[in-house]
Amino acid sequence: MKTVLLAGAALLALAAAPAWAQGPVSGTVADARTGEALPGATILLDGAAGPVTDATGTFTLPVVPAGTHEIRISFLGYEPVVRQVQGQEGAQQLNSVLQPGAVLTGEALVTASLASDRTATAYTNLGKEDLAKRNFGQDLPYLLDQTPSVVVNSDAGAGVGYTDIRIRGTSNTGINMTINGVPLNDPESHGSFLVNLPDLASSINSLQVQRGVGTSQNGGAAFGASINISTLAVRREAYAETQNTYGSYNTWKNNVQFGTGLVGGHFTFDGRLSRIATDGYMNRAASDLKSYYLAAGYQAKNTLLKFITFSGREKAYQAWNGVPEPAITGNRALLQTYVDNGELTPADAARVLQEGRRYSYYTYDNQTDNYQQNHYQLHLSQGLGRDWNLGAALHLTRGFGYYENYRTRRKFVDYGLENVVIGNQTITRTNLIDQKWLDNYFYGGTFALNYQPKDNDKFQATIGGAANRFDNDHYGEVIWAQYASNGNIRHRYYFNTATKTDNNAYARATWQVLPRLGVYGDLQVRHIEYNIDGKEDDQNDVTTRARYTFFNPKAGATLTLGEGQQLYGSFAVGQREPVRSDFTDRPAGDQTAQAERLEDFEGGYRFSRSGLALLGPQTAVRLEANGFYMNYQNQLVATGQLNDVGTALRTNVARSYRRGVELSGFISADDKVSLSSTLTLSQNRILGYRDVSYDADYNPVVAAEGRTTTISYSPASVSAHTLEGQPLKGLRLALLYKTVSRQYLDNSASAARSLRPYQTLDFRVRYTIHPTFMKEIELALLVNNVLNREYEANGYTYGYVGASGQPETFNYYFPQATRNFLGSVNLKF
Template identity: 40%
Template structure:
């Protein structure tokens, strides 16, 4: 095999077979060495040999066997970080995910990772949950599933409550802290989160999972895999159709008062595997009905056992809290994938997708001004009281669709990889509100609609990535992305249509140096840009439209891995221009909005360690020490007069901490799977310390 690649794992030395298949590795000291032989289209071979003192040469004959290249999801080459030595990248495989999955939302599977903070509105991990990485909020974390954008196109968040129990159908998960690798969807400013559900379905399987826990939390999941149907035993390569399906339901009362959740989800997959290609259709989704618990608990109640679960939602209704103060939403995803191995070195990915979302949140509102809802009439306001209690629903009905593709090349030795990917996506959203009941007003029509606005967002994205082993131990990664975004919307207060368009160019460069014995050094620098979100745009005016955010990310680190011990150390500096933050300022149409601050930064050090004390006992530790600040900005504070009027006073703030960005996060975990119980049971312990953090930027 001319061009076959040979690597000595202990020293990092490499060699390439010549046109006759001969290879040579020189300069090895006496000892035992592991050699890895690989070639595209053949199964890698690992051989161990001993170099004896005084021996001129050692001859080893190796014959590689051809193998079928398993074509996995689009995200494998198009989205994922290629440099394995990069300490900021964590991959959780299916076995790890299933072992840790306890029915809580997906962010809780990440809570043990460095720089990650997870919160739950209901307090039990079921329902609305939030994820932050390095203090960066969820709107700045890019998420994809099978390479398809998952972030909401307008709010830029991922609402994991809409995908309950998605972990039960996942193949793996990858988290990249920092800017990370180019991907589809909104720009990543804190992390990339890539999910894959495209598992190998070649083996038949049926599974029923039942679980329960605190706060009356329950989960039931049933899944079925057909295995390959119509597969011929004498076929050289596995071919045939396959089916997979899952149904789940999760219920919880929550820790916070009335913070119940009723979550239902499904996942269905059908496909056909050819000799060198695969066609797969995926449909999944969920429905959630959760009692609202997103207001938080007043700080003065925290130390009072009878009050620390207080929930203000629904309490505007006289007497008992309003029972239907709920969030009710359905999301449905459809994805079609075609993957083909063009030859030994090239393969192609094609994908089309469509996501449908619709739902509302319902609120009882007391003493509402009738004219704000288009309900004002002289007959009602004769006494001068133009207010009423009412129940309103705020609806969102949206469609998101598009196509993505990727073309990938790997040379015979595996030392050079090239990917060219692109995609076009379109989002159409309808926002409207309805009054479904009013206390003193007879509605002239059922479900009176008091506002309505539409938005359309289009995106085109293309990027090129290359990884190249320059020398025996030095690898280079280059990543160039071009992204065009167009957003048509309406100013909320002015009832005036508007449009925003941006073209972003985001280059990235990484270097990895293998020290040998399972150790790597890496350096990474990236430029990232992203557009403001829906509220930034619609709450503005033509005179106060915010600018896109920009950031330079610098990463430097070390990673050590062996059978017993893993250790990683990362230094990072994230230098922002025009970061959007809340300042308290009211714009020219009377709205509190986020403003661009000229300079801000996040810098820190992340340390991670894992130790396998025994085969059945594992210990993990990590800590992040960081400094997160705005260099200078003007804070606006409302000051009220005795007459009830108010004005805004300006305070100049310098080097103030960024909100929700603790200076220290430390975590420890212990996992024990007793060998005397044949590892059928696992005991896990997790603890974390989070230092002081602030809810604003003052």
């Protein structure tokens, strides 16, 4: 911590250096009707491209030369504003409001799902610039690491490949993600596998993280949070950009982005091509990721039509097994216990001692996951008279791929093969290579009808909904065997098919009852039908028939205390069906997994002010304190175990809760230095929990008495802090500090089965220049884990009666990279 304080003091000292002779101009851009910030507004200085406003609607022109200049502020869907400024020494503040124009923004469908100060929920907005300064090629969760209550981890250890995000202790299976209002979560597993969409962050215009149940949205229920992504921005000017990164573990990111701007007053075309590759921090944990993004749009006075397609293809060496505990501790006696119980072979144990915390279980050179996901979206925004507009979308997601495994001494009978007889010898087992395939289609339509009176913004309403279907084939094939038996190449040894329909409708309204008091209401009905037919890889019949109808009400109120001050409170219900593994990883015919119900109480205080006399005219301050109580019925919690493809196994617990407080603050002074901090303190408890252990015959033994215990993977405290300064024109330095308290791998609250608390410090530097021959050159460097800490951010556990006749516990961890770097050269034309 001493290092952090010393580095912070040095950064503040640099930031206090004298300003350059020609002063900056800063300002804010907001909607003239509602006063809400407009992120992504374009700023032109004397016709030359300048910055865009960030998530708070703020912009800064670092230097405006002496004399009279014209600043033009524009945002699609609003009338542009032109302001005159005089270049002078010293900072100037320029705050502007834009009037809605005749052209639609194209985000009628997206904004229908977003939270605002009127919806009385906890949320964080990030704009394109916020994401860009964090984007060195790591996966999207790592770009959100400094937002409240977030914990991230990486299978390969360095943020590229398979990554995961938890918010308030809830994994991504409980985080609803949408792209342009279209669900991203896999309908069966509820997971959002962002490895399938590498470099998606480079095409994001804005992003909102809602914590808790939030507002009604398309897709699965939000049981910890929701992440709403928009790529629908229209850039009026032609552009070309390229980002190029190289870093530790032979990590590369290369992309090109391009767009025509507005052609003929009606048409736009945008695109991106990307490749990200790395060897990974863990041994044999390489990833090779490719993606594209293409969009074509047409806009008229009251109509915007946009077709978007984006795709990602990934090949990642399997690192989801983690490493055994002795690889972390070096404990040879414990290592022998793993060998004695068949968890590791003697050869594996020798490699554990040789490779240490970077150990990888697999040695087959093509032990890889291979998957491609193609997305197609057609969006319509249509004005319907003066006060109404419609957003609608058709979508199709095509996914297909497999993971390949080398397996030793497998029984022929388990693969539907006959034993091999050679002379008098009967061979019942063989080494083989199999592939497990997914082949799926997800398609449907969404809509949102918005009532937004132009003359009176006291009442606004939305009616929306969606109808979606998912078809998914699961099957396995043997592509090679030491003894082929009666099989042929691509012998199919299991097959099952799943179909799921998900229909929902919602109505939402905000009403400003009194000048200082507003209320909010939201009602959603969601109906799901889920069918599975066939056998799983263990030859168990996984036939499933499940039907659910959920009614999810939400309500809230906001009270304005004064300029920039607000109190809010809300209540929301979220209900969610079990995921596929909750059915298939149970004994055959067992469909006892129950739907979850969450009652979410949120309340807090917001303060936002700029130009405080005490701190100077260019100061901006934002503070928020949010309290939450999330009361669950039949919550599905992780047991700490994984299935054979790395999916967490879960069990229903009758009663549980999460309660806590989220504190966040931001202060900036004259765009020279800023500090943002978040701190979450929480209790995450299961009531009446009964531990499950196993006897010598591997039969489960349930504890006779229940007790209160901590929910797995739920830290009691999480904090994130960013200190950023601009000591010289175009040069920005930042320190990013993160702390996460102890997390338990199962629900026993045992320190012996837990992730140790950890703290990390990152350093970032960005230097931007604007030469005459191009718009911008940026040189950037990110040093992760500056203090070179060895820590683990994820893991799993299981136990049984071992060879000694005593209960044994086996812990596996996912070590994260020690000190490493990523350096970028980014060009804009």
